[in-house]
Amino acid sequence: MAGWWLRPLLRLGAAATLPLVVPALVAAVVWALPGDPAEIICPRSTCTGGAELAARWRLDAGPWAFYQAWLGDALGGEFGRSWRVLQGVPVAELLTEAVPNTLVLVGAAGLLVTLAGLGGLTGALGARAEALARAVGVAPAVLLGLLAAASIELRYGADAFGPDAASWRLVAGVAVLVLADGAFGGALAGARAATAAERAARYVGVAVLRGEAPLDNMLPNLAPALVGQLRARLVQLLSGAVVVEVVLRLDGVGDLLWTGTLLQDFGVVIAAATVFAVFSAVLLAAQAVAELIIGGVVRRVPEGLAS
Amino acid sequence: MTAPFRPIRAWLVGVAAVASLLLTGAQLSFYEESLPGTLNPLYAQSMVDFRAQELVFDRIFYHDPVDNQIVSRVVERSELAEGGKAYRVTLKDGLRWHDGKAVGAADLCFTVEAMLDPKTPSRIAQGYRTVLAGCEVESERVALVMFTRVFHNPKERLGFALLPKGAFTGTAIAPDTDFSVHPIGSGPYKGGKGKRGVTFEAYANGHHAARVNQLSLQEGGDPIVQVNTLKQKSAQGIVAVAPPLRPDVSAADDLQLKSYDLRSWWFIAVNTKRPALADKRVRQALDRTLDRTELRTLTIGVKPGEQNSPCEFISGPFVQSSPFYNRAVPTRDKSDRATASRLLTEAGYKLVGGLWQHNGQPVKLNIGMLAPLDKEAPELLQQISNQLGAGGFDRVETRISVDDWNRRVVTGQATEFDLLVGKWSFGVVEEVNQLFETRTGAKGAFNIFGYSSPEADAAVAAYNAARTDTAAADAYHKLHAVLADQLPYLFLWKLDTKSAWRTEVRGNTISPYFYWTEVDGWTFGG
Numbered sequence: 001m002a003g004w005w006l007r008p009l010l011r012l013g014a015a016a017t018l019p020l021v022v023p024a025l026v027a028a029v030v031w032a033l034p035g036d037p038a039e040i041i042c043p044r045s046t047c048t049g050g051a052e053l054a055a056r057w058r059l060d061a062g063p064w065a066f067y068q069a070w071l072g073d074a075l076g077g078e079f080g081r082s083w084r085v086l087q088g089v090p091v092a093e094l095l096t097e098a099v100p101n102t103l104v105l106v107g108a109a110g111l112l113v114t115l116a117g118l119g120g121l122t123g124a125l126g127a128r129a130e131a132l133a134r135a136v137g138v139a140p141a142v143l144l145g146l147l148a149a150a151s152i153e154l155r156y157g158a159d160a161f162g163p164d165a166a167s168w169r170l171v172a173g174v175a176v177l178v179l180a181d182g183a184f185g186g187a188l189a190g191a192r193a194a195t196a197a198e199r200a201a202r203y204v205g206v207a208v209l210r211g212e213a214p215l216d217n218m219l220p221n222l223a224p225a226l227v228g229q230l231r232a233r234l235v236q237l238l239s240g241a242v243v244v245e246v247v248l249r250l251d252g253v254g255d256l257l258w259t260g261t262l263l264q265d266f267g268v269v270i271a272a273a274t275v276f277a278v279f280s281a282v283l284l285a286a287q288a289v290a291e292l293i294i295g296g297v298v299r300r301v302p303e304g305l306a307s
Numbered sequence: 308m309t310a311p312f313r314p315i316r317a318w319l320v321g322v323a324a325v326a327s328l329l330l331t332g333a334q335l336s337f338y339e340e341s342l343p344g345t346l347n348p349l350y351a352q353s354m355v356d357f358r359a360q361e362l363v364f365d366r367i368f369y370h371d372p373v374d375n376q377i378v379s380r381v382v383e384r385s386e387l388a389e390g391g392k393a394y395r396v397t398l399k400d401g402l403r404w405h406d407g408k409a410v411g412a413a414d415l416c417f418t419v420e421a422m423l424d425p426k427t428p429s430r431i432a433q434g435y436r437t438v439l440a441g442c443e444v445e446s447e448r449v450a451l452v453m454f455t456r457v458f459h460n461p462k463e464r465l466g467f468a469l470l471p472k473g474a475f476t477g478t479a480i481a482p483d484t485d486f487s488v489h490p491i492g493s494g495p496y497k498g499g500k501g502k503r504g505v506t507f508e509a510y511a512n513g514h515h516a517a518r519v520n521q522l523s524l525q526e527g528g529d530p531i532v533q534v535n536t537l538k539q540k541s542a543q544g545i546v547a548v549a550p551p552l553r554p555d556v557s558a559a560d561d562l563q564l565k566s567y568d569l570r571s572w573w574f575i576a577v578n579t580k581r582p583a584l585a586d587k588r589v590r591q592a593l594d595r596t597l598d599r600t601e602l603r604t605l606t607i608g609v610k611p612g613e614q615n616s617p618c619e620f621i622s623g624p625f626v627q628s629s630p631f632y633n634r635a636v637p638t639r640d641k642s643d644r645a646t647a648s649r650l651l652t653e654a655g656y657k658l659v660g661g662l663w664q665h666n667g668q669p670v671k672l673n674i675g676m677l678a679p680l681d682k683e684a685p686e687l688l689q690q691i692s693n694q695l696g697a698g699g700f701d702r703v704e705t706r707i708s709v710d711d712w713n714r715r716v717v718t719g720q721a722t723e724f725d726l727l728v729g730k731w732s733f734g735v736v737e738e739v740n741q742l743f744e745t746r747t748g749a750k751g752a753f754n755i756f757g758y759s760s761p762e763a764d765a766a767v768a769a770y771n772a773a774r775t776d777t778a779a780a781d782a783y784h785k786l787h788a789v790l791a792d793q794l795p796y797l798f799l800w801k802l803d804t805k806s807a808w809r810t811e812v813r814g815n816t817i818s819p820y821f822y823w824t825e826v827d828g829w830t831f832g833g
Contacts, residue, residue, distance in 0.1 A: 040713060041429075041482050042430060042433075045720070046430065046433065047430050048433065049424075049432075049479070050428050052426045053481065056481060056483075082483065083482075083483055086488060087350075087482055088345075088347075088486065088487035150529075153532050153536075157336075159336070159541060160525070161503040249503065264710065
């Protein structure tokens with residue numbers, strides 16, 4: 001198993017480059033798409049000032065210049081102003097509002113999904129719970145989200161964006177994110193399957209015969225797979241959060257990304273996409289660190305043995 | 308007003324504001340078609356923008372919705388100057404911006420200069436660049452606004468919103484500033500735009516005393532949900548109710564339908580540059596292929612013979628109630644396939660296998676439609692396509708987003724289309740020059756397919772040269788007749804816009820086009 005550290009190091013490398021690569025890709029896509037966002041405000045054929053606007057939005061010097069300038073500002077905490085989503089509002093202000101909402105949404109859903117995994121790991125949640133969770137998980141997030149959004153709209157009417165309704169939106173969002181698209185069922189099934197496979201290993205049988213708890217023996221071997229599963233589930237929840245935020249009209253990063261894309265507000269799009277890239281990078285880095293720690297512990301020379 | 312009285316006046320205004328809050332203190336919530344894109348009047352692009360901005364800003368002059376006279380809340384007196392090429396405007400004393408500063412002639416001239424600044428990337432400003440030439444501050448409250456030429460209706464040319472000089476660093480005004488979401492106006496309400504709605508707080512001023520303390524604009528989602536919410540008292544109004552839901556609103560005792568005179572007319576623009584459509588006879592044949600009566604029945608739900616129909620056919624680019632509408636030009640309500648066939652045959656078309664061919668090639672019409680029209684007339688694009696298909700034309704349909712419409716269609720770049728279904732909306736000034744005059748320089752800015760006709764240009768020139776309302780109407784009557792003959796547009800109808808308001812909302816006069824011009828008289832609760 002020489003070179004076991006290679007994979008975590010690769011993950012760390014990917015985590016470091018992801019927040020740089022994603023805005024570059026967004027910049028490339030912006031230039032590949034037809035049309036010029038400045039033209040929506042002021043078509044150059046019928047309106048003067050369009051060139052100044054394009055220069056103000058750095059759309060006049062090509063994708064590389066746009067990317068460089070954006071990155072330079074972003075590193076200094078300056079993300080510019082929204083072109084169209086909430087015209088004139090600093091993008092940093094939009095992100096400050098959106099990031100906590102998304103973190104709460106994904107965090108709460110992630111906690112429940114983690115509990116599902118722990119239930120599967122410890123055997124607290126069995127085959128019946130798995131079957132039920134899988135059956136519920138067949139429903140897509142869009143469908144459950146629309147049902148929740150309609151019921152909130154009908155109940156709160158014009159106050160559908162008031163504080164009371166906002167709390168319900170968040171609760172509904174977490175519920176949809178956990179239940180839909182097999183997130184909960186998948187976590188439970190994944191943990192149960194991994195545990196079952198490991199439990200069948202000979203060393204576990206030997207441990208049981210020695211009177212030891214199987215989980216204590218399995219955990220060091222299972223941990224890397226479980227950490228990988230957890231990261232995959234959280235990434236799934238992050239993707240799902242975009243759908244849930246859009247359908248339930250929650251003010252999160254996913255909703256910003258979607259609205260920004262629809263309105264060609266690329267200042268918002270590039271920032272929101274980068275936030276998602278940072279989230280993914282953090283998860284990758286966390287997985288890598290966990291793998292390194294586990295690897296270090298597992299490969300430690302047991303006490304009493306000569307190296 | 309002399310300086311010593313100003314504190315007393317400010318105190319009285321404050322007392323009035325508190326009193327109005329205590330007397331009504333209510334929040335009135337209503338649904339709009341969408342959220343406004345901006346609250347900066349220079350960057351209004353949709354009717355929602357115009358309506359929302361009317362709550363926050365004063366326009367120099369506006370049409371009184373009751374008697375149609377041109378009046379002003381901010382102008383004390385005004386007079387023509389420099390042989391009609393300028394207008395001297397004296398602003399009222401005591402006008403205040405929402406930040407408490409005084410409104411003065413410098414603000415008026417700043418607004419003019421901002422619009423004239425070529426670095427202000429605004430289509431609205433661009434429109435005024437052909438009208439305004441400059442502005443001079445003559446004293447604290449007196450400004451001289453210069454025109455590019457003599458107009459027969461100079462006051463109507465000063466219908467722009469007044470901007471505060473102090474809120475900007477220069478006359479080149481960008482769209483993406485804080486002013487777009489937290490504007491400073493002098494209108495009845497102080498507006499603040501959020502991501503999910505807009506709130507308007509009443510601001511007592513010398514010339515405004517709104518009696519509803521707060522307005523809350525929400526984005527209308529599903530139309531049925533909107534009506535149900537209104538019935539449940541969770542909202543008080545819907546600005547535009549879709550025609551199919553109007554009977555439901557009418558049937559409710561505590562809701563009232565109110566007319567909103569938007570002067571909108573619907574059309575199918577024809578690409579006269581396409582070889583297959585360049586011949587006038589082909590356009591006439593298309594016009595006769597359409598059965599407008601059937602179209603409005605199938606899409607808007609107007610029953611045959613229905614009285615007080617919300618949908619009124621038109622034969623030219625004006626609504627029938629307009630003084631510019633030429634009543635001598637008849638509408639074409641039903642199809643006439645026999646005449647259409649004859650015209651196409653005369654134009655050299657041949658019917659092969661049920662499809663018309665031009666120069667041996669089947670004619671395939673690329674039809675586009677402004678997507679939001681579907682809300683008011685569901686399936687209109689499909690029904691038009693079906694009728695043209697039944698008339699022997701192959702076709703392909705596309706829905707066009709609002710952004711693409713503004714960016715490509717209005718600017719004359721969507722030349723890949725043969726037919727474009729759209730809608731124009733006007734205020735009391737129904738000026739259509741930009742739609743039909745030949746596109747050159749600042750002229751013909753909204754000429755969708757680059758239609759060019761010496762007769763139409765001559766009629767537009769006659770309108771521009773008119774010094775009286777009668778001469779202007781005569782010129783547009785002529786234009787109407789020319790367009791009905793040459794058919795760069797197939798004119799469809801004017802579709803009434805109706806609002807729904809709960810009966811607890813009283814005094815709710817709805818002004819044409821800008822909607823909220825008389826909002827000071829609205830009451831609710833209390």
